[in-house]
Amino acid sequence: MSKPYPIGEANKPWQASHKQQWLSQQQIKRSYTNDVVTQIQQFADSFTIIEYGMLEYAQHTYPLFAIKTKDWQDHKPTILVTGGVHGYETSGVHGALAFVRDSAKPYETHFNIIVLPCISPWGYETINRWNPDAIDPNRSFYKNSPANESRLAMDFVQAHNHNMLCHVDLHETTDTDNSEFRPALAARDGIENHNWNIPDGFYLVGHTQKPQPDFQKAVITNVAKVTQIAPADEAGKLIGVPLEQFGVINYDGTALGLCMGMTDAPYVTTTEVYPDGAAATPQNCIDGQVAAVKGALDYLIEHNA
Template sequence: MSQLYPIGEANIPWQAHHKKQWLEQQQVKRSYTDEVESQIKALSDQLDVEQYGRLDYNPHQYSLYALKSKQWQDHKPTVLVTGGVHGYETSGVHGALAFAKHHAQYYQRFFNVIVLPCISPWGYETINRWNPNAIDPNRSFYQDSPAEESRLAMAYINTLGCDIVCHVDLHETTDTDNSEFRPALAARDGKQNHNWNIPDGFYLVGHTQKPQPAFQKAIIEKVATVTPIAPADESNQLIGVPVEQFGVINYDGTTLGLCMGMTSAPYVTTTEVYPDGASATPQNCIDGQVAAVIGALDYILNLG
């Protein structure tokens, strides 16, 4: 499979005018204020709502929020849930919100809970993987990051000064990865894309530096109760990466600048849901995201 992208020239990386041309084609398609920010603020009775930054993408401005345990206690382990690093991945945002709304109060008896529901609100509104500068926030979690979304999230977590034991980062893999985002990436970087695999179902990406296979297995087993797990392809791979165990592959999240590599937490995972599958619904995708967080936290609790 190959696909030419309408911006740029084959095998030549984009210049500034290409990125400007790309940006001019983007349009707001849904409301962060109505669909996300309002839900965050509605949780103020259950969790502390903290604004940790602001993005000014003229003419659009976005406030960035964290939801945080009201009963914060330094002796408790801290857990982090992130969504919307890729703003277009809808169930990641709404899965983080659903966990915060329906389950965070229970788990804050055992943990200090932090939820960053939508790290990339411009991406949410325009249904984009990148920010307006054609930068992927989920390849930008490192010092002096070029993505303000990533930089502000890291700065906020650092200000809390806590040791995070677990980080679950909520994502999707969609049909638009092939129709738009993979071709755009290849065009931007002047390369050819050779991976067109989109797994049909839910899977996890663990961290090669701390894979924690038992932890990943516990999450997969929990998620399997609410939504299908993606089978490996004929090469025993998912998205071109060898399967470590059923429903799990591993990336070096730190080297790649992934959100799951932003802390020193020993237990980290990135979820991937396929919302375009025949058996998928918006609700069971959200349910899968919530189940992943619950599976992760229950595993840690059961460690004693």
């Protein structure tokens, strides 16, 4: 379905020289400072802003920020929202920021809230799934992680892991998954890619160890008010995975090293938006992300979770 990837040899994993060749082709295409950090700074009067780490790559240094509700009380359950684990997934970053700006404050009565809006700023700037070491941060949330983006986020979250109730991780599935990222992955690992499905709309990935189907349904129902939910393909699957219910599939987030598996929260979900759909706009993708977070929190409040 795609042309052979221009780096490496078929059926042979990349060596260090191939990774360096890949890195040399990456270019800065947008500004983390202008697009993201400036927005975070505007929240300083209403939220606590914490610089939780620094990514230092050749010629590029990125401060990492967490946003916390100011009325932090240990007896409240904690909510974690993450965006930009894959930096190229734009609405994940800007959905997290929009949630803080427009919607988070009323929930402070019920929850402590932490938002990590852009875990992979180099990926944001270069519109990449990987970090400069050709590592996928969203397969690297485990002990002694090879991805600094994942390790720094885990270290910060672990220090606030008391009473963690819910984690919503904001992502996208894009046409570039097929034109670039799936072929690059296959080339890097010396394998053949067999999944080319890109769902046309929004869907959720629950955790197989704690699927919480009623919770996932509530989130999907709220998102459906603002954007299209992806239908299953002719095999009843999304991205090659059997459907659990309308708009929901499950992964073992912990075993796969996914961001959604990094806490012991009983309620977790990963959102997936399709920004390249005919009916999609940057704004309704962001609106879908915000609706997912609000749907999750409204469900938890309604059910006294």
